[in-house]
Amino acid sequence: MDVLIVGAGAMGTWFGRAIDASVTFTDVDADAATAAADAVRTDAETTSLEETDSYDVVCLAVPMTHATDAIATHAGRADDAIVDVSGVMGPPLEAMATQAPGLERASLHPLFAPERAPGSIAVVADDAGPTIDALLADLEGRGNDLLETTAGEHDDAMESVQAATHAAVLSFALAADPVPEGFETPIYDGLRTLAEQVTDGTPRVYADIQDTFDGADGVADAAEAIAEAEPAELESLYDEASRRWHSSELEETDSTATADDGDRV
């Protein structure tokens, strides 16, 4: 199987490494394409964005804000299947259905940074067949877990999983200070680790996620409500948060209710 990977950044390089295929990279930055080809394996090649030769598979590994344009430009170079790893699913799947209605199509979102591979990969196989099945088998063979989903379910989840999460962690990273050693609590330590992890990535990736998914406004509203709350209001916000994150535990406690009425810490 030969695969053209459009976009030679971290995601394109990850995909090239994660499949058993002859891989060719193309990118607006020809040096990046060469670097990705060198990083993936010795027989990987590069080609120009303007070429028109075709491949069994075309994989769009471009920033999510460019995915639909890239699909429109490069779908014609795919013979059997077209996939994207951009991180948003609705618009790319629609574009692939429009631009490549006769081909196998799938959207894949690795739910981890490439340096933390393998992990869970969200998969929507819109019109799968032997070629996409073979790619998915390669990804599983590399130790990844495939999470079958729908575009709507995935894109809704990313409002919490990415937009709100990144907004909360980046806000903490901007608002809190590193403290002298020894003062860390387990909670602070957890957030500090997340802040270090998130701020060690690529700013453009985080900007594109905020541009694509709602979620940050909810975090800002909640932070404002917490900052302005009187103690009684804060307690009720705390209870609301607690119900949201412990609802299954509370149901269990209710059904096995005992006389223990103690306060939670």
Ligand SMILES: O=C(O)C(=O)C[C@]1(C(=O)O)C=C[C@@H](O)C=C1
């Ligand atoms: O650093 C990680 O491992 C990440 O999870 C990175 C992260 C995220 O924070 O949501 C960032 C972008 C990718 O689309 C997937 C995951």
